[in-house]
Amino acid sequence: MTANCRLYLITPPVLPADFERQLASALDAGDVAALQLRLKDAPDDEVLRVIDRLRPIAQQRDVAFILNDRPDLAVKSGCDGAHVGQTDMPIKQARKVLGDLTLGVTCHNSRHLAMEAAEAGADYVAFGAFFPTATKEPPEMAEIETLEIWAQTMEVPCVAIGGINAENCAPLVRAGAEFLAVVGAVWNHKDGPAAGMRAMLKAIAEA
Structure with a gap:
């Protein structure tokens, strides 16, 4: 399992002025599977402007x-998918809108929601x-057993999220995950x- 675990990077709640430089620096420091742009409650035109700034930095690095x-x-806007x-938008509707693009869904601590x-x-x-x-304030905390059972029994990949760092990620x-x-x-x-980034990748490799 360990060898297959990869990083899924999410943008900070507030983007600093030099975020493009920070993003490039982070992505150049090691293997990252995906970058999620999370801009809560921003108007559409602002979201599109930020996508235009950040998307090429990610996509040029695969x-x-x-x-x-x-x-x-x-x-x-040419993104690779949505979460x-x-x-938010109902899953079936999101799937229809996205076509072949990637769709991720938050399922909290529920294997039922995930199914x-x-x-x-x-x-x-x-x-x-x-x-x-x-x-962000989670509606509930998730149990490692939820992740474990899903990973053992289902083929759809799972992402672990919430307060994860180099010190606590090993389990x-x-x-x-x-x-x-x-x-x-x-x-x-x-x-x-x-x-x-380097600290996270080292912790994953050593888990």
Whole structure:
């Protein structure tokens, strides 16, 4: 399992002025499967402007560029896919809008929700939060057993999310998470995003 676990990077809640430089530095520091742009409550024109700035940085490095919440804007702006929560666009509708693009779905701590998402066409499901997180208030905490059973019994890949860092990620890797979604572990690292990336990759390799 360990060898297959990859990083899924999510943008910080507030993008700093030099974020393009920080993003390039982080992505150049090691293997990243995907970058999710999460801009809550931003107007469409602002979201599209940010996509135009960041998408090429990811795609030029073979990193999938995923837009949070908005499958319609993902298609319009050349993203590689979209991620929806349980209160966003319905999964079947999102699947129809995205066509062949990647669709990810938040499933909290519920294998039932994850099965429904998989049946509706999700390409991956996300379980979490596994640890306390400052990024967003989770409706519930997820159990490692949920991840473990899913990884053992289902083919649709799973992402672990929520408060994950280099110090606490090992049990999630060992449980079979195909991807670890991280925010603060990279962007808030005391030595910068590239150091945060290297610390995460080292922890995954050693798990």
